Amino acid sequence: MDPDTLRQLLEQVASGQLAVEQAQSRLQYDDLGFAKLDYQRAVRQGIPEVVWGPGKTPAQIGILLARLAQQHPVAMATRIEPGVFQEITQQLPQVRYDPVARICALGEPLPQPGVVLVVTAGTSDIPVAQEAALTAELCGFTVKRLWDVGVSGIHRLLENHDLLRTGDVLIVVAGLEGALPSVVGGLVAVPVIAVPTSIGYGASFGGVAALLGMLNSCASGLGVVNIDNGFGAAMLAARILHLSNREKQTSS
Amino acid sequence: MDPDTLRQLLEQVASGQLAVEQAQSRLQYDDLGFAKLDYQRAVRQGIPEVVWGPGKTPAQIGILLARLAQQHPVAMATRIEPGVFQEITQQLPQVRYDPVARICALGEPLPQPGVVLVVTAGTSDIPVAQEAALTAELCGFTVKRLWDVGVSGIHRLLENHDLLRTGDVLIVVAGLEGALPSVVGGLVAVPVIAVPTSIGYGASFGGVAALLGMLNSCASGLGVVNIDNGFGAAMLAARILHLSNREKQTSS
Amino acid sequence: MDPDTLRQLLEQVASGQLAVEQAQSRLQYDDLGFAKLDYQRAVRQGIPEVVWGPGKTPAQIGILLARLAQQHPVAMATRIEPGVFQEITQQLPQVRYDPVARICALGEPLPQPGVVLVVTAGTSDIPVAQEAALTAELCGFTVKRLWDVGVSGIHRLLENHDLLRTGDVLIVVAGLEGALPSVVGGLVAVPVIAVPTSIGYGASFGGVAALLGMLNSCASGLGVVNIDNGFGAAMLAARILHLSNREKQTSS
Amino acid sequence: MDPDTLRQLLEQVASGQLAVEQAQSRLQYDDLGFAKLDYQRAVRQGIPEVVWGPGKTPAQIGILLARLAQQHPVAMATRIEPGVFQEITQQLPQVRYDPVARICALGEPLPQPGVVLVVTAGTSDIPVAQEAALTAELCGFTVKRLWDVGVSGIHRLLENHDLLRTGDVLIVVAGLEGALPSVVGGLVAVPVIAVPTSIGYGASFGGVAALLGMLNSCASGLGVVNIDNGFGAAMLAARILHLSNREKQTSS
Amino acid sequence: MDPDTLRQLLEQVASGQLAVEQAQSRLQYDDLGFAKLDYQRAVRQGIPEVVWGPGKTPAQIGILLARLAQQHPVAMATRIEPGVFQEITQQLPQVRYDPVARICALGEPLPQPGVVLVVTAGTSDIPVAQEAALTAELCGFTVKRLWDVGVSGIHRLLENHDLLRTGDVLIVVAGLEGALPSVVGGLVAVPVIAVPTSIGYGASFGGVAALLGMLNSCASGLGVVNIDNGFGAAMLAARILHLSNREKQTSS
Amino acid sequence: MDPDTLRQLLEQVASGQLAVEQAQSRLQYDDLGFAKLDYQRAVRQGIPEVVWGPGKTPAQIGILLARLAQQHPVAMATRIEPGVFQEITQQLPQVRYDPVARICALGEPLPQPGVVLVVTAGTSDIPVAQEAALTAELCGFTVKRLWDVGVSGIHRLLENHDLLRTGDVLIVVAGLEGALPSVVGGLVAVPVIAVPTSIGYGASFGGVAALLGMLNSCASGLGVVNIDNGFGAAMLAARILHLSNREKQTSS
């Protein structure tokens, strides 16, 4: 909110033209015309508002990142293609970029307790897994990675059983038939977040086969997110770990 | 073919009105009006023509079974509901019935070399698995059964690894996400036939989730059949074992 | 496992015919032929193996419940129609039944810390919500209920904002367009589990519209389960609260 | 219709070769061979015939716009890509172009009573919303815009409740789960037109998730249009406001 | 709200324990536990809250109708099967029932200006059309009906052109290919609401063919509702006519 | 049209209140309120208007059949279940019924030149084929039948090559994969009408697999109709043979 608008708003409050409540609400988000940044939600949820790249111009993304960076230790944008990053970087030279995860970021997160273990069925699933992993790191969590342990070579997974047990939350990323979360869900007791990917061809229908596999899993208690939604998986992990950390603080 | 028609046909051959070739072709199948039983195909394929029950009246099924039993050691009909069986049995008292597999049969098969191992992910998949198992037994093969070893409790499957190795062909039956054939396909080298079942609800879409899971399996070299098609799976197993038995005879 | 089989197994271990490891694995589950009850998984996951009713006979369900009740304080079966319950109760008179949730249960849970708040968009969503609520109660958690706060009358939801904040985990149940989890997900910071229901008609396609709505939610960090899968939602809540409780114990 | 054809037609009427009625019908539309412009419909409906760009050559679009501009104060074409506009402008230099709405237009509308409020769930929905807004402006209505008030930050919408009440018709544009019209439909009593957009990925299926969400809305009385059909939404708004304006004139 | 709860609430307001605003909000809806009746919405929208029958018990429907009838001149419930009506009528003997529209109603509407013309493509579409017509009548509007004028006999429609012109809003109901709204939309200038029905078989997919036909109509400015949603069509007509009536009052 | 209405109409013509043209149009169809019977279309097309049973009451079907029988030598209704026929027959005792084709009929057709050959892939496809065959017979054409010549026993089809060549139009009826029209279309030069049936299970999706097979046929020049639409196939055959018969008359 620019200074003039802010002063005007406060004067309206002072004069009784604007109720205190309405003023508070207007201060909760930043109206840029093409977007309304919701700072209050970030406070409510302990998760920063994040810029979703598709359908936005590089200029819009740059403005939004800059605004977010003024309010939060970390600002980030997802689904950023290399060419878009090139344009943003001219506006905001300090922006970092991970080309595998396709994430732009500014700032450094405060470390948070909690280990997120990100697991993939195949090598081709790594970009989605990396979107999840980097997002979780930008939230401040410790992240471990276990790549290419798909179920057709089950011994590769079982061999890493000790590693599986070190995760507080598991994010399991798989395309094709999406069976890995079912097996992992039977091996661990912690929350398992299942991420279908669009890896496959023919009757994979762009990830639908994997999505349906995960929704119909014979392992109970999986939380499923949208196809290729590594970011959303990390957000669910963050909600879960924030709850645990709150409990930890409460009880200690 | 009734005697009159047959005599007429042979007279036509004798008089040159009908070519030998055409006569042979007409003798290859039995035209009942509502159906044409293809005995020749049975000879060609080493598999009896089987009556598929739905959309046929009990009387039609009875006639077809009786005709088949005249030509083959075993005659069978699939997808027979108990009430339909009751009606058939009045026409053909010697017919046997398996209410789980929903199969009617007449006659005893000649034993054939070859072990078919039928595996299910869950208890609810048993009827489809039993259709496969009973069909394979009616073809004369040895059948072994392994029920309820779904992937969410992977140790139940791995514990039975020795049993898995005893099958010459494996028929793996699973509903829900249909992941079991992917794991089994990675554990054995023999042919694996994947049978999706309609067991599930919601986004299982009557077995589509399991079907897609099997078509997109990360284990290569699975042969998939239609949803709930235990019969077809046994037929594919029969084709495979006939080939092996032929090879065995050839080489010995 | 019956005594003879057990003695035989132990003798094999004693004689070296069976490796210790294999014996342990066989003792981990109970092989009833038609089913293999996985006690070890219950230990691994802190969640009892639960009997899913469809496709099983009342006799099978009764046997499984009785076995589970020998090993766990609570045994339960889901998707049980009233007629099926009537048959089970003749075998197991002590079984309780909730006709709205369609759950059979035996035994009393040990109370666990953690509040699960179950919310519905409409009155017609209550059966699925009740399946989630009763399952969570049978796991020992405290459950609160908030019915009929769908988004077309948004003030009914906002009025209950204080209640929303009391849940450690929220299970949000909605049919039709399935929009409620998106709004709730923006109001609270704790984990939100979204359950689509098959309530609707025409282009709701048996809950697909609600499922897609939840998978594509503009609120990030929702965990989605299958259509009408109230049980699975409670299982995910249990995994999350077990983690929190573990953290609480660790830190105190 | 070119002069020669017209004279020929009138001579046929004069000579009795052509019935008056048929002549009238032929004068109602302009047959260009590749297209038949229906002027009469415009008169019937109070809405100009509009050129839909896809599948037409720039030359065809230019001819159609020129013809329409001879008959109506405003001529417009939708779904015009920048390159197509470049080619049209060489033929018709006076054509205006809005690159966000992808609309070409000629002429100025006569102002009409009625306020159309166009609302979007997100920033990425703006192009579709702008197609609706510009079309409504070209029909002569007053248009107000409210961008980025999606339901996951519900306070952004509620804060603008006063603005919502100023619209005679609301056009609500949303991708992803398409939940915004449900909430808006519960807040206002005027007609709400719901426009799903193709914004999203994975299980949004190019806007199908949003479309289904709107068709299954728990708010009753929404009129839904095709995915990304901002133009159609404005046309429905025009039909509604024409009715209101007619009523106003009738009653005054 | 029962008297005790009301008095308690007012005492809390009097003592300052409850803010005036919160008290107002609580008085806006009636919390029955299994449902929250939103009276305020009715006031906001000029449309009564209506009970949707499926998934509710007859007892619940009866309670809701009785409550609504205390607040509104008309109370109604949709999708009520004859057997359900029989049970409701024991509880509420004064309830009326239309077996074609499957609507229960109490009370008499105040007449409202505005003519709703309901049109069907075939005889089989009448039940859905009747749901729309009766709902509009219960809102107080004048309703006209035109049945069986499907496009394969186009002269039946054109012959009734004068009748078509008498509607202020048209509700066009069609199954099969759902083409009628396209033709009607080209003949009239007033708002056209398109209602697909599930009438058809095979590739009609329960009304999906008709729904897609209407969403893709070559006539612009149609508002589409869900399959078989005659009620929703009437609600949209009511929103439109309320706007016109408001304009009429304003201008007079 | 009842006598009073007719006299009234003619008086209006006499007095100039009704234009000749409008009177003609009103005489072209019979308005029964719930239906508008289009006699003129029958004249235009040489095909009687036929009553489609579903969604109509037995009383409505009876009235429509009686009216049609007054205008045409043959009146018929399709998709009539046995119980519905029982009720119609009390109203119209002279109605005939074919329980396989589910067709009711009155009157005898005038013989027409032209041979329609109806072919099925399996025994279960006979009801749909019989609907086509009986409809063609009621149009007066000669009908031949060839049942159960599906492509998996290709010799059964080739053996009947001579019979195939006797049809002027072929109607080929198949469920499952719907491959028969592709083979037949390559064997004959006359028009081939492909009718998919809903025979099958699992991934046949109620006939969708067969429908897609026929639409994608490698044999060019097939005309496809809706799933199970034997009636529509016969109507297309009638249009084709009417053209041929017209040509024959013209040229002779």
Added chain:
Amino acid sequence: MDPDTLRQLLEQVASGQLAVEQAQSRLQYDDLGFAKLDYQRAVRQGIPEVVWGPGKTPAQIGILLARLAQQHPVAMATRIEPGVFQEITQQLPQVRYDPVARICALGEPLPQPGVVLVVTAGTSDIPVAQEAALTAELCGFTVKRLWDVGVSGIHRLLENHDLLRTGDVLIVVAGLEGALPSVVGGLVAVPVIAVPTSIGYGASFGGVAALLGMLNSCASGLGVVNIDNGFGAAMLAARILHLSNREKQTSS
């Protein structure tokens, strides 16, 4: 077949090594390795084998066209993009090309009796219509064209009623909701071939909406072909007109 292969074949016949029948069959098609040209089918069907372009190299298309041109007066290839035509023309300079229909052709057809009227709903449907029209012309039929008479401006169609009556067969091409064949089918008695096009966006799903509209048409007796399959429509028209012409010859 090259001379050496031919001589070899004939010598085998002479020596009795090859049966006459087999030799005849081998001479019926031309085996090019990558393709088998079926001359006999052309003789059987009166329709030349046509080259379908997609998935073939320009060189393969050129060879196939050249071979066909040796056997038939006309050789043609469909779905040829301009760049592919450029490559073919270097090999076969005499090939003609229609860029709208995307058809390559060699030779001139012999005129055949019969008028094919091709009708489109919109301007954007012309390329598919032109594929049908040009194919029919290459078969030797007279072709008439009526463009842009979609049902939302029904008077444009009715005005051309006289033209509609001049077609022996009508090919009706429409995208969007595909309603035009339903109206046309009610206006004419001759065969109507319905061609859905992929023109549209959003919920048109690449022509599926139009396809479903045509399959579910309320006008009976339409023959539907695949989406965008103008060629197949012309082939069906050719089969129909060949039958009529045969009848004409027979009767005269």
Added chain:
Amino acid sequence: MDPDTLRQLLEQVASGQLAVEQAQSRLQYDDLGFAKLDYQRAVRQGIPEVVWGPGKTPAQIGILLARLAQQHPVAMATRIEPGVFQEITQQLPQVRYDPVARICALGEPLPQPGVVLVVTAGTSDIPVAQEAALTAELCGFTVKRLWDVGVSGIHRLLENHDLLRTGDVLIVVAGLEGALPSVVGGLVAVPVIAVPTSIGYGASFGGVAALLGMLNSCASGLGVVNIDNGFGAAMLAARILHLSNREKQTSS
């Protein structure tokens, strides 16, 4: 595994820090970080692990091929576009490439008994068929090819009946309606593997029509693989022939 890691691992075994079993398991696969190559599976299955190209960088593919070539006589990668091959060849100059099958390979296979006959319906199906054929050749089997014998010209197939009988396993590749495996399955007794291709347009839905056709085949005992999955078909053929060869060895 690099020497240091290997020595470290063996020292851990020697010192008792690592169990023999765990060491064996780690030696069974090669952990490259981004991928885990499973040598043991190759031993178990007699089929080399193969690199699936999509979603992997050329560098990753090169590394994986090189590693595989150290362990197996043949290493191969599928779905390799020409540009990717160009990059791999700079790293691994000895790699061969088949541009039609899009396969890269290193090394020469050991000949294996068994004939795989690959059959296509059309010329456009050759690339998928060639992927199957080349894979089978790289496994050491004899491969025969029969191209362009689709069912609309059934004599082309029947003429090659002798060739069909020479295959031990048949791989039948077809797009469009996918009918060829049904006919072939009725002609031969050996295992038939059905491969749908994405060849087609419109309602072929990228191969779904062919896939459904094969899953619903009226010929029993087909094994279906994913759309365009020539590789998977060859792997199933290899499993089947390995079984036969094992039987041959056992019996001789």
